[in-house]
Amino acid sequence: MSIIWRIFKLAAAAKRLSARSSNGGPADERGELASGLERNLNELRRVFSHAPDLVVRTFPYKQAGRRAALVYMSGLTDKNAVNNNILRELMFHIADDAASGELPVTLGKLQTCSSWTQVERALLNGMSLLFVDGMGHGYALDTQGWPQRAISDSQVEPSLKGAHQAFVETGESNIALIRRYLSTSELKIKEYQVGDRAPCKVSMLYMADITEPELIQALEKRLLGLEIDCILNTGQLAELLEDDPYAFLPQFITTERPDTAASQLLQGRVCVVVDRSSSVLIAPTNFVAFFQGIDDYSMRWPIASFLRLLRFFACFVAAFLPGIYIACISFNYEVIPLDLILSIGQFRAAVPFPPFIEALIMEITLEMLREAGVRLPAPVAQTVGIVGGIVIGQAAVQAGIVSNLMVVVVASTAVASFIIPNYDMASAVRLIRFPVMLLASLFGMIGIIVCVMVLIARIIGLHSLGESYSTPIAPIRVRDWRDVFMRLPLWTMANRPRSIRTRQKRRMGSGSHGGDEE
Amino acid sequence: MSRDRLKPDSKQNRITIVQFVLTIHSMQLGVGAISIPADLARISGTDGWIALIMGWAVSVVASLIIVQVMKRYPKGTILELIAHYFGQWAGRLTALVFVVYSAIFAYLILDRMVLIIQSWIMQQTPPYTLMLLFIVPAYVIVKGGVRIIGRYSEVVVLCSLWMPLAMLVLLKEANWLHLLPVLKEGWMPVFKTVNTTIITFLGFESIYYIYPNLDRKRYASVGVAIANTLTLLVYLFLTLICFLVYSPDQITQFNDAxxxxxxxxxxxxxxxxxxxxxxxxxxxxxxxWIPPLYIAVYCTKRLLFGGKPELYLGVFLAGMVVVTYLWNPDWNESVDALKWFSNFGIAIAYVFPLCLWGVLSVMLKFKRWQT
Known part of the structure; x- marks a missing residue:
């Protein structure tokens, strides 16, 4: 499969190359700005034809005694800043040291643009562009202010004791939220533009003194190698960056929670913040990391450990319980004692379908209910719950379509799949149970064990950013286990987990700030 | 499988010492464990467990010799070692021998496994169908090379730790008098059993192929000793449980005790x-049977000057199914085949390293070959 993938990639690369050469080079050669104001404005109007939200305001620039024009996109800018901090200052104000040539603008961020590409990008990102007659460059003024959602509690990953702030759709705010947790200059940020048509700002965050440089380079290489016209959200980016595009398991964690992101950064992982997306990508990751929740660290450790074990058990139940039930009922019934099988038989006597079909009907109904609930507005979603619970659950049994026991099995599977804290992993586990059910109905227990083997083989063969996906279970790193199946007291975790390669091994006690003593 | 998966020395194929130990242990422990109590009891009664310890001693010595041999050329497998000291053709001949050996090894164990499934769980299903099921995971694992095999061993060992614990429940049925008197018929029957027990330790010959992948080679000797000891402990545990629960006469009646x-x-x-x-x-x-499959693929690639490992792997797996479809060995044939094969195994795992070690030691006394 990997070969087919490689051929695809090669072909795509060749295509791009030929397309590029015929276009006469990338967009950077759109030209430089002219020095005449009118010429610049005409060019601007030509580029932004059919853009009613483009505002062009010409005015006399008092300090220089020339005409100037301020250009901005009306929906993407903060009107207050435009009116008060730019226009008012430029039109009426003369600075005391006018000779210095400083722009009399009371804004923090200011940069000069000399090419049309820069102008276009700045304008579309909510900056205001100032053109002055007779100048061969424009000024991009930071007046960004697009419609934004208030910072609220996380919808997808709610927590009981953790912080109630979740990421929003603006990259800068998200970085600020992370910085609030990690107020150290060791938190480094590298910025990239991803997407040819509509570039998206992607920032890579890492702790310079903890994170292994090889990981940063690996991720950087992949980010720079991306060729796509536009990315809309983090999930899309994750799919483009991941190691094995055919795997069904998520290879990166995406989170909405700044505290989770900060804790992962402190463990030596790299964080990718995508502008316009409210979730953040964390790499590299491993299988067990999907079963850790941020609440685990704010609870008493015995309770947290119990919850951890419960989650792993739930994962097993969600993937295998329907399969095991089918295998026991239709294939290996000698495993069940006689009395028990007789009473099961009583339930099943009225059901016309074989167990596999029966399970399939219930599972698919359940998945439909779940999907319906997700997409519906909250008040209607309650109706779905009632319809699902009463009508389908109870009536299906009374009508003899499914047996009582099957409802119990399917319902516990559903509950189990809700326990897995990460949504991506939970959906992947939900998917696993269909092939398991099929093989269980064809080959019984043997079918299930074959599924287990394939599953193990896939998990141990996966990599996330080149690192093993199955650590610390395979390769075994027993020292890391104090934060895998159990969550032992925090003082036992004085060292950072070994399963992520880090520059700094110690996290607590002496030397945790200045790094390892060599 | 990208081609560098087969390069033993490359960084991404390194295995840890735990993986090294468990891979060897895994290849030793398999179908043999199910029948060993009865096999031992038939020859030497309830003293069979003493023979296990002797078999263990012999296999530890043999493994240590293999490690000594492999130390002479730590960058490569046995094939590269032989090619290095004795020339390309000798290397190719060794590759041929190992292809045959490993392919038969993998096939016979897989076939036995399928037969066990058939006789215990799925009487109606033809063996080749069952085999067809298992080739999917085997393909995925072998494709990943030594490292994935090592990881697989780790996961499987962790997943099966509950089994000996569950078997401890049987101790309430135990009758410790069954073991007494120790050495009731003297040492002779015990010595006769050693022949059987050393076969059950076969599998450490995988050192030939995984030694170059080992990360920290100075622990190799300790590692093989631990691997053999683990296998011994499992065998001893199973044998003693069976001896304790069943009476000395009763046990000989069960094939899969x-x-x-x-x-x-x-x-x-x-x-x-x-x-x-x-x-x-x-x-x-x-x-x-998955590690020998890997060895077979590796040797085939050496023998045929490269080529696609996935293709060879596919051919081997398909070949196994086809052979089973055509030949369909029954239980007795499988037992006979394994008995015949064990001689081959003794030659490869016990005699071959000893000879090689002797020859190499003598050879390296002379300056000419010291490279």
């Missing part, structure tokens, strides 16, 4: 615990 003894365990919600146990034990058996 370990499974029969598990049958005794029963719960109110679960009868036939042996079926659950056997199903889970299939994981352990699977890691017996």
């Amino acid at each position: 370990v499974l029969s003894v598990v049958k005794i365990i029963e719960f109110r919600f679960l009868e036939r615990f042996d079926i659950v146990m056997l199903t889970c034990y299939l994981l352990i058996i699977s890691k017996t």
